[in-house]
Amino acid sequence: MPLSTSKAPDAEPETILQTSGLTVGFGGRTILENLDFEVRRGEILAIVGASGTGKSVLTRAILGLVPHQAGTVSAFGEEIGPSGPSVEMEKRWGVLFQFGALFSALTVAENVAVPMREFLKLPEDLVQDLSRLRIEMVGLKASDGDKMPSELSGGMIKRAALARALALDPDLLFLDEPTSGLDPISAAGFDQLIVDLRNTLGLTVVMVTHDVDTLHSIVDRIAVIAEKRVLVEGDLNTMKTFDHPWVKEYFQGERARAAFG
Ligand SMILES: Nc1ncnc2c1ncn2[C@@H]1O[C@H](COP(=O)(O)OP(=O)(O)OP(=O)(O)O)[C@@H](O)[C@H]1O
Numbered sequence: 001m002p003l004s005t006s007k008a009p010d011a012e013p014e015t016i017l018q019t020s021g022l023t024v025g026f027g028g029r030t031i032l033e034n035l036d037f038e039v040r041r042g043e044i045l046a047i048v049g050a051s052g053t054g055k056s057v058l059t060r061a062i063l064g065l066v067p068h069q070a071g072t073v074s075a076f077g078e079e080i081g082p083s084g085p086s087v088e089m090e091k092r093w094g095v096l097f098q099f100g101a102l103f104s105a106l107t108v109a110e111n112v113a114v115p116m117r118e119f120l121k122l123p124e125d126l127v128q129d130l131s132r133l134r135i136e137m138v139g140l141k142a143s144d145g146d147k148m149p150s151e152l153s154g155g156m157i158k159r160a161a162l163a164r165a166l167a168l169d170p171d172l173l174f175l176d177e178p179t180s181g182l183d184p185i186s187a188a189g190f191d192q193l194i195v196d197l198r199n200t201l202g203l204t205v206v207m208v209t210h211d212v213d214t215l216h217s218i219v220d221r222i223a224v225i226a227e228k229r230v231l232v233e234g235d236l237n238t239m240k241t242f243d244h245p246w247v248k249e250y251f252q253g254e255r256a257r258a259a260f261g
Pocket residue numbers: 026031049050051052053054055056057058
């Protein structure tokens with residue numbers, strides 16, 4: 001059953017993120033070549049592809065965490081120069097890493113406060129209030145803010161990491177396999193949370209995922225990475241009719257049929 005995905009009314013298609021001719025490689029081995037990709041304001045876009053095709057490399061190249069050899073990356077209408085994204089740009093996006101990447105020696109609330117302390121000069125009581133707000137926004141209890149990451153379940157770790165990704169009230173959210181390791185009910189709950197946040201905060205969401213239920217229930221558009229580029233992009237129906245061995249197996253294979261019906 002698809003989740004409620006109604007969009008904010010002002011979601012005019014507008015490119016918020018774009019790569020043009022992007023080429024990324026390591027030690028003479030090209031992973032992505034001449035890759036064109038765009039993300040429109042307000043959408044939930046999923047990057048899918050076989051293991052090792054370069055989905056994480058693409059997001060890391062966009063975030064400026066790995067260098068690219070050719071092409072351009074632009075975010076919010078501004079090209080990211082050779083020295084990587086500006087601080088102003090970094091403040092406009094939040095990242096949820098695959099395993100949460102919480103600081104194990106800090107409480108949940110302290111983790112959420114890290115970006116605020118790094119980027120904003122706010123009085124301490126405001127930082128604490130904002131951290132609590134973010135924690136509640138992702139469906140955790142305010143009292144969970146006092147817990148250490150080691151005391152959290154897998155689902156709570158994802159939510160705590162999401163609260164930290166939302167710390168600076170970003171426009172754009174990157175999620176790396178957000179539902180991996182969650183049971184189906186927790187995964188569905190997390191998917192609904194992402195939709196709700198997109199709708200209430202007006203976020204744009206880019207996620208790397210292998211979760212066919214997520215693709216079915218909340219994603220607006222899908223970009224398939226294969227053969228070092230975006231092989232095809234579009235909605236689920238486009239994927240279901242695209243003639244390529246991996247795309248066919250992924251979107252029309254047994255597991256896909258179970259999810260897509
Ligand atoms: N820093 C690096 N140095 C050298 N090779 C790298 C580096 N980062 C990634 N690679 C290589 O790039 C290729 C793509 O990796 P990437 O992690 O993007 O795959 P992926 O599509 O995200 O896979 P998965 O679905 O399994 O997470 C892999 O062959 C990987 O070994």
